[in-house]
Amino acid sequence: MRGVSADGDAGLGIDLLDAIEALKSVGCAVQAVITDGVATSIREDRRARGLPRAEWVRGIASQIALARRESPNRGGRHLGFAQALVHEMPHTLAMLRTGRLNEWRATLLVRETACLSAADRGIVDRRLCSDPAILDGVGDRGLIARAKALAVELDAAAVVARHRKAVSERRVTTRPAPDSMAYLSVLMPVEQAVCLQATLGRDADSLIATGDSCGRTRNQLMVDLLFDRGTGASVASGVPVAVNLVLSDETLLAGGHEAAQLQGLGPIPAAIARQLVADAVDNDTETSLQRVYSCPQSGALTAMESQARTFPKSLRQLIDLRDRTCRTPWCDAPIRHHDHIRLRRESGATTADNGSGLCEACNYAKEAPGWTARPVHNPGRTHLIDVRTPTG
Structure with a gap:
């Protein structure tokens, strides 16, 4: 593959992209078959050794994750994906093997049929993937819509039960974003999400209309309103809960440039860290310093x-x-x-x-x-x- 080149020929380049995409799909199919084989082998070995049933599958997803250089959560998804394709969705696996379906679209089919019995899942698999022409030119949303429609047709009760389970798993999470920002994600019923979005938009528009926006855009106002209502404090009054910020004394006091660590979100520039501390002090937010020693050579925190x-x-x-x-x-x-x-x-x-x-x-x-x-x-x-x- 190292020597592959289109040599300035756009037509050849497009053909190569198409062929490589098909090759990636074939590789994903092979990975799925191997993944299922590994899980089966480990499970049968533990069963034969007389281990408790609870031990038969423990750690398998983590081994798969390490082999694929991914998190255990992703390893579990890969395992479930592989088992569904090999044992319940042979037509989807066949399309993946021939490069007619990529891994993401196969994953969508597995996801949208997860609530169905093996027999019903097989029906969806046959009706959507037995002939490559059925999904030819269909986008991701169209594929999801077709799979959902078939799932409802075959077992509406299972789809309703899946929705109820999803509602019980509603949650709020954060993850880092570029430029010392973060994404706050809320998993909630769709009607609540639409209502929340509409309310924030309405109130932001009202502030703009009355001239109380203070130069902020509609999007900025919606974020500030969400913060105000979620914390009970205004954006200007500082963050009223514990936020752990690790930075060197030189960064804090002497204008150093070494990045600080904001717990849960990762490194942030020294200037932003100093501004966070200054804002907390200026706004009378409870602020405290705790000394933690580190090794001069590696920066590793000292043992206790x-x-x-x-x-x-x-x-x-x-x-x-x-x-x-x-x-x-x-x-x-x-x-x-x-x-x-x-x-x-x-x-x-x-x-x-x-x-x-x-x-x-x-x-x-x-x-x-x-x-x-x-x-x-x-x-x-x-x-x-x-x-x-x-x-x-």
């Missing part, structure tokens, strides 16, 4: 020790500030568990060196048979962990 079996609050906070997100490779999920790397029952100490921040899924995955972890002792360097999966 405890004789307790569980991590005390101060040590948990240190681990949160040091690790920032789940320590499993390619997993950026928020820290939910403070874990002993070398298990407590194996004489593992309750220390920062033997502690790591993990998401819930990764912490449970490492309890599966064959997983091992140990801290790598390297004084003066970044905190490291050696993790081995059952397959090495």
Whole structure:
């Protein structure tokens, strides 16, 4: 592939793009078949060894995620996707294998039929993918609409139950955005989301009409109104809840340029960090400084020790500030568990060196048979962990 080039021929270039896209789909189909085979092999091996049923599948998604250099959450999706294609949607798998359907569109079909029985799912698979011409030229929205319509036709009760389950899983999340910004995402019933959007837009328009916008655009006003109503405080009065900001004394006091770390969102420029602190002080927001020492060579935060079996609050906070997100490779999920790397029952100490921040899924995955972890002792360097999966 290294020598592939269109040599300035636009027609040849388009043909190459088409061929490479088909090749990617073929690769995705092969990955799906292999993924299902790996899961089946591990599950059957554990069953044959007489392990409890709960242990048969533990950690499999995490192994797949590591192999694909992705998070355990994505690993679980890949596993579910593969099992659905191999066992319940042969026509979709066939289209993927021949390059007539890409991985994303196959994923949409799997997602929209997830609430159906295997038999009904097979009917949707046959009616939409038995003939490549059926979906030829159909966009993603059209594909979703067709799959949804068939799902409702085959089992309306299952679709309703799925909606009720989705409502029970409503939540608010944040994730980093470029330029020291963040996305606040709300998963809620569609009618509530439409109502919220319309209300914010109406009130923003009202402020503009009365001349009270203070030069802000409609979008800016909608964000400020959402903040005001969500916190009970105006944007100008500062943030009334704890926000952990890690920065060096030079950055804070001497105009240094080293980036600060805003817990949960990552690095932000030094100037913005200083402005956040200044705004908090100017607006009488409760502000406190806590000294945390770091190694001059690596910047790693200094270890703390405890004789307790569980991590005390101060040590948990240190681990949160040091690790920032789940320590499993390619997993950026928020820290939910403070874990002993070398298990407590194996004489593992309750220390920062033997502690790591993990998401819930990764912490449970490492309890599966064959997983091992140990801290790598390297004084003066970044905190490291050696993790081995059952397959090495």
